Amino acid sequence: MSVEGPGRAWVFGDDVDTDQITPSRFIVSTDPEELADHAFNDLRPEFSANVADGEFVVAGENFGSGSSREHAPLSLLGAGVDGVVAQSFARIFFRNAINLGLPVLICPDADRIDDGDEISIDLDAGTVTNHETGKEYDAEPLPPFLQDLVDGGGLKPYTKRKLGTAE
Numbered sequence: 348m349s350v351e352g353p354g355r356a357w358v359f360g361d362d363v364d365t366d367q368i369t370p371s372r373f374i375v376s377t378d379p380e381e382l383a384d385h386a387f388n389d390l391r392p393e394f395s396a397n398v399a400d401g402e403f404v405v406a407g408e409n410f411g412s413g414s415s416r417e418h419a420p421l422s423l424l425g426a427g428v429d430g431v432v433a434q435s436f437a438r439i440f441f442r443n444a445i446n447l448g449l450p451v452l453i454c455p456d457a458d459r460i461d462d463g464d465e466i467s468i469d470l471d472a473g474t475v476t477n478h479e480t481g482k483e484y485d486a487e488p489l490p491p492f493l494q495d496l497v498d499g500g501g502l503k504p505y506t507k508r509k510l511g512t513a514e
Contacts, residue, residue, distance in 0.1 A: 350467060351468050352403065352466055353478050354401040354465065355402040355466075356402070356404075356462060357398065357402060357403065359387075359410070360407050363390065364414075364437075365411055365412070365416060365440065367390045368387060368390075369418045369419045370385060373385035374418045377417075378425070379424045383395060383423075383425030386398070395426065398426045400429075401427065403428060404428055405431075405457050406432070406457065408435045409436070410437065412440070417447060419443070423449060424447060424449050429450065429468075430452065430468050432457050432466070433452075433454070434457045435453060446501055446502040450470055450489075452470065452473065452475060452489075453487040454484050454487075455485075459482070459484065461479070464477050464479040465478040471494065472488060473485060473486045473489075
């Protein structure tokens with residue numbers, strides 16, 4: 348499962364914090380589908396109503412700063428987002444996303460992707476392909492142990508399989 352896409356890119360800028368991804372007034376649940384209804388409500392109100400399975404969030408620097416709550420990546424998973432590509436991530440968001448099985452890639456050229464472009468990501472190779480322009484951008488490939496967590500659906504399912512307790 349190293350290649351995701353192609354899917355539409357929803358482009359955001361720098362310093363998008365977790366309260367902008369999932370406003371704190373809506374985090375009364377940990378249900379990903381319920382949280383998805385409120386993803387980016389204040390920043391891009393049209394997102395939750397229009398995002399489709401298999402699409403991507405693309406951002407600038409410091410995506411996911413702020414709170415350490417897992418609700419932000421959960422809301423993106425619930426919305427059907429296939430991955431997040433950003434120039435850089437807040438470390439806690441990056442790790443929460445991996446732990447929940449949400450693919451994330453650090454791509455210095457993420458700012459070359461326009462809103463609505465069709466993109467795909469290759470987590471093993473560490474590339475982002477923009478199918479609109481034909482350009483391929485280098486990204487930091489996930490180390491194999493993190494790739495295993497993402498491929499396994501996140502830390503809990505991965506650990507259950509390792510322990511032989513998966514249902």
